[in-house]
Every structure is written in structure tokens, then in C-alpha cells.
Amino acid sequence: MNKAKIVSEDLNLYYGDFHALHGIDMTIRDREVTALIGPSGCGKSTFLRCLNRMNDIIPICRVDGTLMFEDTDIYAPTTDVVALRKRVGMVFQAPNPFPKSIFDNVAYAPKLHGLKDKTKLEEIVEKSLKQAALWDEVKDRLHKPALGLSGGQQQRLCIARALAIQPEVLLMDEPTSALDPISTLKIEELIRELKAQYTIVIVTHNMQQAARISDKTAFFLVGDLVEFDHTEVIFTTPKDQRTEDYITGRFG
Amino acid sequence: MSPKTTEKIAFNVLRAMAALIVLALAIVIGEIAIKGIPALNWEFISEAPRKGMTAGGIFPAIVGTMILVAGTIMLALPIGVMTSIYLVEYARESWLTRLIRLAVVNLAGVPSVVFGLFGLGFFVLYLEMGVSILAGSLTLALMTLPVIITTSEEALRTVPNGYREASLALGATKLQTILFIVLPNALPGILTGAILGVARAAGETAPILLTAAAFFLPHLPKTIFDQVMALPYHLYVIATQVPNADPKIPYGTAMILLMIVLGLNMIAVVLRSYFRRMRKV
Known part of the structure; x- marks a missing residue:
């Protein structure tokens, strides 16, 4: 069994008076793909956004319980959010490359974090784009605007951009929901390859996708973590009736 | 039907x-x-008025208006942009932000002559700047601020939130995100708003009447504490105070003023379309 990377214990989250996550206990393991599934509004994206504290942006959001990233208490007041986000990268639902060149998109974060050496930057950009399986398609147009890429390419660029800071964990919030089936397949292939080096947590609405790419699957329902187990167990012999109802399409 | x-x-x-x-x-x-x-010829735009302003050119007034416009934008742009960044990026909705917005809206509604009177009382007399470029630019800047704040706020809000989230998720601080992602994207909107704002200010008479404008100055100002001639006030002076002036002079002055204002508007339009094309592929 791979070592534990992120451990959530009795994690509660509130938006004002609304109790959005109810005592989540979950262990996310190193170099595994963990899929978070469940109907809209079940809290899966909210949970994902706890892992790099993106919920901090929402002023009325409050969290209690513990969320450990190896030895770092993610929600401790002393935790440096910037340092945390360097170790926990994120890819969003809609591809959101900056309106800069392809090169500058990938180089943005390394530059920000103090890397000035041009050859090193070029190396990082090339390596990240290769990891994101985009290099061959863009190597001749690195200085062209990123917004000229197709949606699928843009999303892979966003993955490359996230990889450029060499994170340990990659969070993906429905990364393929805005993409066509071919681009979706490419991203899924990519996720399988990235698993060798990164811990990946992916929110998805697509149960086939969860079944195809993940090692573990967590099923959320109205703020509860109903069931969390190996993906094949969730999809073949779920223990909870609600999980079975959801994966067989009886609701949701 | x-x-x-x-x-x-x-x-x-x-x-x-x-x-x-x-x-x-x-x-x-x-x-x-x-x-x-x-009325337009080289002498008209390159020489000072002569013979008690009944002949000659309007060069000092052109230069004066340009200086006032430059001063206004240098003072109003940073204050306005910083205010709008605070309002859009930092402040949470509260009584304070509502108060600031209310102040902005009301500032926009204050008649320009009241700004002039305020400028006279506060900058010219109380702060002892005298009737000067500085006092006039400050007064005009105050008048232009609401326009700059509103258009900058608008421009900042059109920057997609996805950019901010992406930048923050990459470990950028809020300030880095604003400086490197949000501002560059909002810049075209901010600049066009600012130019339209000062173009309006360039044509104002009342605010500079009591704070900066000279009736007649044969030479150019040397420091920001000097008075200047300015086109709108000069137009008023020759149209009403100089009965035997060549009738072509006020119309020529109006023409130059119009060209400056429309020219500034044109720059704003060109800038906007240029930036728009830059962002496309």
C-alpha cells in the first residue's frame, strides 16, 4: 500500500450557516488517482478546494477538523498558503490559460517563484509541456498566444502550467467536462501517465471516467462521504445502498 | 392601424x-x-497673442491646456486605479465600500464650478499653492476621479475570475496576481477610461478659472507653481472680454480645443481596438 499523502479527519466546512461538508474522513495515498464522484452540490468540489485552500477566497467559508498533507497541517494558521499551493497544483473545470504566449503561461509560476535563468526556464517549459503531452503540438509556436489553441490543448497547457512548479499533488476539478470526447481521452491517458510521479485527486461527473482512470473512488452525497474504497469495489460491490443507486443511475 | x-x-x-x-x-x-x-495657420498655433489679444496666436493656451491635461492624468490615474483595485480586489462588501461608492457617485454629480470654488479655497488658499498648474491639475484630477474609478472598476471586473484562480492556485500571492495577471488584462479599459475622463477635463473652464488659468501671459510657465493660459478660459476671455478681437480668433481657438478633445477621444478608441486585436490570435 502506498504511503498516505493527505489525511482528512473529521473535516467540517461551513458556508456561513450552511454545513457543506460533514466530518469527512479520508486518506489519499501517494501516486494514486483518487476520484471524487457524486451529484451536483454534494461537496466533492468543495472538498477538493480544501486541499489547496482555494476556499480561502470565499469570505464566509469556515473549516474545522484536521487536514494533514504529510506533516503539514493545511488549515493551521501558521501554514504558508503560497508554499502549500506550490506543492499542491490545480487544474480547473474550464481551461483558463492566461492571455499570454504558450511559453509565458508555463513559465509564469517558476518566474514568480524566483527562477530567472533563461535556459533553466526553457528546460522547465519543455519538460512540463512534454509531461502534459503537448510539446509536439506546440514546440514550433511557443511564443504564439495560448488562446489560439483548441480547448483540449488549452486544458493540457493548464496541466503543463500546473506541473511547472513541480507539485507533489495535482488537483483536477472536472478537467474534461468542457472538452470533446477525443480531447477527454487524451487527458485521461495523460492522467494515467502522470500517476507514476504525482498524487492525483480528480472530481468528475462522469462515472465511466472515474472507473477508467482512478484507483480509489469516493462517493459524496449532500456533504457526507458515503463510501470510499478501491474503484473496482465501488463499481462492482458497493457496500452502501445509496452508492449502488447512484452508480447504477437510479438517481443523480 | x-x-x-x-x-x-x-x-x-x-x-x-x-x-x-x-x-x-x-x-x-x-x-x-x-x-x-x-483662422488656422502656423502663426496662430505657434505664437503668443498680440495687441491686447486682438491678434496673434494662442500658443501659450495650447501648451497650458496640454500641461493641465498631463498633470491631471498623472494625479488622477494612480489614485483612481488604486481605489478601484481596493474596491474590486480587496474590499469585501461592507458599509465602507458602500460609502466609497456613494462618494464616487456623488463626486461625479458635483457641478464643475463647485470644484473650482473648492480648489480655490483648499489648494490655492489653504494649502498656499497659489493660482498654479498644481492647484488646477489637482482640481481637475478630483473632478476626473469618478470617471477613472468607475471605468477602472468596470475593467477589473471584466477580467475573468478563472485567471485569478489559476494564478493563486500556482502559488502567486494576491498582489502578484493583481500586478501580473489582472492589471495587464484590465489596462486597455483603464487607459481608455482615463483618456476619456481627461478629455472631458481638458475642455472644462469653471474648475481652472479660479485655480490655474491666467487672463494673459506672454510667456510659458516655468514651474508647476506658475499660472498658465488655457484654451477654454482663453476662449471665454476673447469671446466676452475683448470686444474688438478678430472674430476668427475665438472660432480658431474653439477649433483647436475641439481638435485636442476629439484627438484624445480618438486615441482612446484606437488604443482600445489595438489592445483588442492584441488579445485575439
């Missing part, structure tokens, strides 16, 4: 009203151009 006829009439009435706007502008510009263009 059949609905079809009513529709036709309504459409034509609306179109006529829209055409009226164009017509009004055409008449104003046409009138000024026809009477003003004959």
Missing part, C-alpha cells in the same frame, strides 16, 4: 431620434470648422 404599420412608424421614429444626435454633432463641429479653419 395594423401592428405592422405601428411597427414601421416606431422604427422610423427611433431611427430619426438616433439620426438627430449625429446631426447635432455635425452642426456643432461644422459651424466651428467653417468659421475656425480660416
